[in-house]
Amino acid sequence: MTHLIAIGGSDAGISAALRARELDPSVNVTVVVADRYPNFSICGIPYYFSGDVTPWQSLAHRTTADLEATGMRLRLDTLATGIDVAGRKLQLRNPDGSVEDLGYDELVVGIGALPSHAGIVGLDQLGAEDGVHVIHSMGDTFALDRHLTERAPRSAIIVGAGYVGLEMAEAFTVRGIRTTQLQRGPEVLSTLDPELGALVHTELDQHGVEVVVNSTVKTIRKTAAGLTVTGIHEDAPFERTADLVLVVVGVRPNTALLEKAGATLGPGGAVVVDEGMRTGLPHVYSAGDGTITHHRLLGPTYLPLGTTAHKQGRVAGENALGGDAKFAGSVGTQVVKVFDLVAARTGLRHHEAAAAGYRPLTTGSSADDHLRYYPGAHPISFRITGDHRDARLLGAQLVGRLGTEVAKRVDTFATALYAGLTVPQISELDLAYTPPLGSPWDAVQAATQAWEAAAPGRRASARNASGAKPQTKPPMLAQRDPSRTQDPRIDNA
Numbered sequence: 001m002t003h004l005i006a007i008g009g010s011d012a013g014i015s016a017a018l019r020a021r022e023l024d025p026s027v028n029v030t031v032v033v034a035d036r037y038p039n040f041s042i043c044g045i046p047y048y049f050s051g052d053v054t055p056w057q058s059l060a061h062r063t064t065a066d067l068e069a070t071g072m073r074l075r076l077d078t079l080a081t082g083i084d085v086a087g088r089k090l091q092l093r094n095p096d097g098s099v100e101d102l103g104y105d106e107l108v109v110g111i112g113a114l115p116s117h118a119g120i121v122g123l124d125q126l127g128a129e130d131g132v133h134v135i136h137s138m139g140d141t142f143a144l145d146r147h148l149t150e151r152a153p154r155s156a157i158i159v160g161a162g163y164v165g166l167e168m169a170e171a172f173t174v175r176g177i178r179t180t181q182l183q184r185g186p187e188v189l190s191t192l193d194p195e196l197g198a199l200v201h202t203e204l205d206q207h208g209v210e211v212v213v214n215s216t217v218k219t220i221r222k223t224a225a226g227l228t229v230t231g232i233h234e235d236a237p238f239e240r241t242a243d244l245v246l247v248v249v250g251v252r253p254n255t256a257l258l259e260k261a262g263a264t265l266g267p268g269g270a271v272v273v274d275e276g277m278r279t280g281l282p283h284v285y286s287a288g289d290g291t292i293t294h295h296r297l298l299g300p301t302y303l304p305l306g307t308t309a310h311k312q313g314r315v316a317g318e319n320a321l322g323g324d325a326k327f328a329g330s331v332g333t334q335v336v337k338v339f340d341l342v343a344a345r346t347g348l349r350h351h352e353a354a355a356a357g358y359r360p361l362t363t364g365s366s367a368d369d370h371l372r373y374y375p376g377a378h379p380i381s382f383r384i385t386g387d388h389r390d391a392r393l394l395g396a397q398l399v400g401r402l403g404t405e406v407a408k409r410v411d412t413f414a415t416a417l418y419a420g421l422t423v424p425q426i427s428e429l430d431l432a433y434t435p436p437l438g439s440p441w442d443a444v445q446a447a448t449q450a451w452e453a454a455a456p457g458r459r460a461s462a463r464n465a466s467g468a469k470p471q472t473k474p475p476m477l478a479q480r481d482p483s484r485t486q487d488p489r490i491d492n493a
């Protein structure tokens with residue numbers, strides 16, 4: 001009977017194990033997990049701290065018992081320390097410290113990523129017991145939780161204003177902790193254009209988060225007053241002190257095991273795989289945050305996301321049983337809630353598209369989420385990037401109030417990117433409409449029409465990526481619903 005071992009108990013490892021058991025209930029599946037928290041939702045940790053999700057056990061997608069009921073065997077608190085590829089053996093360190101060689105027929109490695117330290121001096125010496133935290137595992141979660149409950153910090157510095165940093169800024173603020181957010185770049189949420197990041201910045205301001213952009217943190221040290229962070233702010237030295245410091249400056253792929261076993265590293269230092277998640281080492285697959293991501297517009301890249309880890313793990317689990325599944329590729333769709341605002345993106349931004357050899361045109365616009373005469377309409381701000389030559393959609397960014405369905409609207413663009421649609425083709429989609437929820441031309445289409453208006457001559461020649469000529473209509477801005485009061489604002493990047 002085939003013995004499949006999945007290393008890693010999070011999105012990638014568990015997805016692989018579940019898929020294998022689903023396809024062949026006779027297959028022998030062992031999941032090796034460094035801690036005792038398999039299948040916990042890392043993505044939900046900020047909502048445990050905000051108090052939206054309690055108790056912490058609720059973060060489990062499935063309990064240990066649920067997982068074992070599928071027939072997989074869990075080896076918890078067990079560290080994989082080496083792979084003998086030729087002998088098809090995995091070296092393990094058991095919870096009691098003993099070491100063991102465990103034979104496998106097929107191996108899926110899903111050991112994820114590790115928090116980045118971004119070269120900050122002091123981070124190697126200071127840890128959770130000193131009040132300096134990272135947030136990537138349930139262990140990190142418990143350490144921060146202990147700090148918050150036992151020491152009741154009144155102030156916090158968050159280094160980094162990406163997705164996780166913003167979610168944690170909200171959580172700390174909701175708990176009454178005075179929060180300072182330090183961001184290296186000129187605007188928060190640097191994965192969006194600064195025009196949209198500025199809206200998120202305003203939201204943070206309005207909820208009392210002190211945001212300091214253009215601040216590069218160099219050191220963290222313990223002082224009599226607490227924890228002192230020093231660095232450079234707009235060419236001048238700066239210093240801030242707080243009771244707690246949380247460093248959330250991204251992740252780096254955890255490749256130690258596979259690198260030692262002879263796997264190749266690629267973009268971002270992640271393990272190279274083919275579209276079937278094969279590492280090139282016989283019988284060894286890799287999935288999740290330690291692995292490169294095939295991006296449908298960029299090719300191989302590094303884009304660690306939970307959605308991707310789930311899909312890659314499923315492909316690896318299927319192929320480990322002899323299947324021929326393919327990871328269809330990511331388009332980099334991401335969304336975050338920051339207090340009462342939602343920010344999302346998919347595909348490429350202007351500069352990313354230009355660097356990849358596209359000829360981007362980017363327009364900014366704004367349209368109400370539903371008809372203004374129906375109460376509660378709010379604008380959604382868009383930035384649409386399309387290729388100037390063939391009008392192919394390259395990317396979309398959106399920011400709107402919670403409730404304006406930004407997350408689902410970005411999915412329309414993600415679907416269009418997957419299908420290789422042109423921007424004018426999105427204007428033609430049959431999207432849902434009723435006054436309390438949308439407009440005859442959905443906000444998504446107001447944004448694509450704004451792009452079309454800025455790309456004169458594009459409509460007639462627009463072709464989709466497969467070369468098909470879309471059925472275009474006369475200019476739509478002239479035909480827009482007269483009840484719409486807000487015209488798209490155009491600004492070319």
Ligand SMILES: Cc1cc2nc3c(=O)[nH]c(=O)nc-3n(C[C@H](O)[C@H](O)[C@H](O)COP(=O)(O)OP(=O)(O)OC[C@H]3O[C@@H](n4cnc5c(N)ncnc54)[C@H](O)[C@@H]3O)c2cc1C
Nearest residue numbers: 008009010011012034043080111112113288289305306307
């Ligand atoms: C706070 C936070 C919020 C996030 N929010 C989102 C979100 O909203 N949307 C989104 O798409 N993504 C989000 N992400 C990213 C997402 O969580 C990751 O992309 C995802 O968890 C990756 O899954 P993975 O299985 O590849 O690795 P990981 O989740 O990193 O898990 C690695 C697993 O391997 C185990 N392991 C490691 N080394 C060994 C070893 N040597 N032996 C045995 N086991 C080992 C670990 O214990 C763990 O079980 C968030 C991340 C964080 C930290």
